[in-house]
Amino acid sequence: MEPDRDRPTFTQMKQNQAESDPPPDAARQERFYREIWPEAPMLMRTAISMSHDAAEAEDLVQDTLLKAFKALDQLKPGSYPKAWLLTMLRRTWIDLWRKRTRRPDGEAVGLDHAPEPEIPEDAGQHDAEWSDPESLLQRFGDQEVIEALRLLPEGNRWALLLVDVQSMSIEEAADVLEVAPGTVKSRLHRGRGMLRDRLHDFAKDRGWVQSHAPHPLEKRV
Amino acid sequence: MNDQNNQLDQATSERLGKLASMPVDVSRLERRMAEAMHPAESQQPQSLPLSARHRSTGWLRVAAAVLLFAGIGTGAYFAFFQVDPPAAFAQTMTVAELHQHLLDDPQATYRADSVEQAQKILDDQLTGKLALPIVDGTQVESCCLVEGQFPLRAALVVDHPEGPITIVVAQGEGFAHPMAPIEHPSGVPLQGHEHAGMPMVMRNSGDLWMCVMGDVEVQALADVAAGIERWSPNQP
Numbered sequence A: 001m002e003p004d005r006d007r008p009t010f011t012q013m014k015q016n017q018a019e020s021d022p023p024p025d026a027a028r029q030e031r032f033y034r035e036i037w038p039e040a041p042m043l044m045r046t047a048i049s050m051s052h053d054a055a056e057a058e059d060l061v062q063d064t065l066l067k068a069f070k071a072l073d074q075l076k077p078g079s080y081p082k083a084w085l086l087t088m089l090r091r092t093w094i095d096l097w098r099k100r101t102r103r104p105d106g107e108a109v110g111l112d113h114a115p116e117p118e119i120p121e122d123a124g125q126h127d128a129e130w131s132d133p134e135s136l137l138q139r140f141g142d143q144e145v146i147e148a149l150r151l152l153p154e155g156n157r158w159a160l161l162l163v164d165v166q167s168m169s170i171e172e173a174a175d176v177l178e179v180a181p182g183t184v185k186s187r188l189h190r191g192r193g194m195l196r197d198r199l200h201d202f203a204k205d206r207g208w209v210q211s212h213a214p215h216p217l218e219k220r221v
Numbered sequence B: 001m002n003d004q005n006n007q008l009d010q011a012t013s014e015r016l017g018k019l020a021s022m023p024v025d026v027s028r029l030e031r032r033m034a035e036a037m038h039p040a041e042s043q044q045p046q047s048l049p050l051s052a053r054h055r056s057t058g059w060l061r062v063a064a065a066v067l068l069f070a071g072i073g074t075g076a077y078f079a080f081f082q083v084d085p086p087a088a089f090a091q092t093m094t095v096a097e098l099h100q101h102l103l104d105d106p107q108a109t110y111r112a113d114s115v116e117q118a119q120k121i122l123d124d125q126l127t128g129k130l131a132l133p134i135v136d137g138t139q140v141e142s143c144c145l146v147e148g149q150f151p152l153r154a155a156l157v158v159d160h161p162e163g164p165i166t167i168v169v170a171q172g173e174g175f176a177h178p179m180a181p182i183e184h185p186s187g188v189p190l191q192g193h194e195h196a197g198m199p200m201v202m203r204n205s206g207d208l209w210m211c212v213m214g215d216v217e218v219q220a221l222a223d224v225a226a227g228i229e230r231w232s233p234n235q236p
Helices: A010-020 A026-050 A054-070 A082-100 A133-139 A142-150 A154-165 A170-177 A180-203 A216-220 B004-023 B027-037 B056-068 B073-082 B095-106 B117-127 B218-227
Strands: B092-094 B138-143 B150-162 B163-171 B181-183 B190-195 B198-205 B208-213
Touching: A010 A142, A010 B218, A026 A054, A026 A082, A026 A142, A026 A154, A026 B004, A054 A082, A054 B027, A082 A170, A133 A180, A133 B004, A142 A154, A142 A180, A142 A216, A154 A170, A154 A180, A154 B004, A154 B117, A170 A180, A170 B190, A180 B004, B092 B095, B095 B150, B095 B163, B095 B198, B095 B208, B117 B163, B117 B218, B150 B218, B190 B218, B198 B218, B208 B218
Parallel strands: B092 B138
Antiparallel strands: B138 B150, B150 B163, B163 B208, B181 B190, B190 B198, B198 B208
16 A cells, blocks of 8 residues: 555656646746637637536636647737637547547547437428517527527537637638538538527427427327 | 528527627636646646646645644744645645645555555545545535535545546535436446546445546546445445
């Protein structure tokens, strides 16, 4: 039970690693708070829609910001860091997701094999029932919209968050998501339809809309 | 139909756009980041993860405790309290701080090379045969638990092949928020969580909970957590 003093401890290994890291730098901190920190609320809003809860979102954003702080030299002075940070957030989120969803044999599950929420094939199936979409959509609170977003497949959710929420261009979003612009466009269109379907369910629960057509899930019964 | 689709997409996009101005509270995050990067609080390099930077304050507490209990003298005692008042010595630590504290202090920490050894140390600490590895009366708090501070009941380090793992047992209430359930072949119910990039596996029994934490694969943590057979006085 005595510690083995010849064996490097985890702490020593971390200290050795620390010695190879860049030294503390007041200028770096100053730059971080000037250029990066103002984007923290934007990162939090995005993380909240990706995470299970606020605590996980905060951990995710903190990890992202620490990575950004460490990699600050890679950001060109004066450049707009939003896309850079969102790319980092997405990769941090993927790391978190992979850690959480290892297979029993310890292998990480690829994102391509991620279990996705069960979504009917025809997104936007209730669109005909949205007689006044603008006013109906405005009735939903932010939390309800976020809950509906969380029910969407990852790819569609990211596309909506980057383009519709963060006002990025299709090309910028494609860079962050590491896919072709055409893929972003199709994910966006389908994602919006799926989001309306989820919100339609919420609206139906609240009696805001009356469904004339049977719900596709009801058809199966 | 296309016009209607475009109109619906436009309305959906506009509603989503309003999320960009949704108020969010970043005050806690700001404190965590300041703690992680403020040079006055830590001599550690700025780029280390938060959990590593907790070492600085952990070391202060340990050094203070050693001075105090070794009875080096009232001079040292007063010298210490000149720097750090008794209130700051109250030994309330987060699970992440305690984890780092245990790893930083290998000579004072109970270490086990197997789950069996860990079980023996836990048994002895829980029944009072072994003292706790840190100051008596230490309270633990965790983001995973409902808000509060809870008495530490046992703590040790397991030298797992993948890296050191800490086991902390404290008296506490239910989990503050739902965590990811971990399916373990043993059938033992486990919950997964992560703090500053480091995974932790939690196990709950009555008013006691156990946190197994380390910079290793979640599977390794789950194996250790599930391998402990007795960690609550109520268990046979």
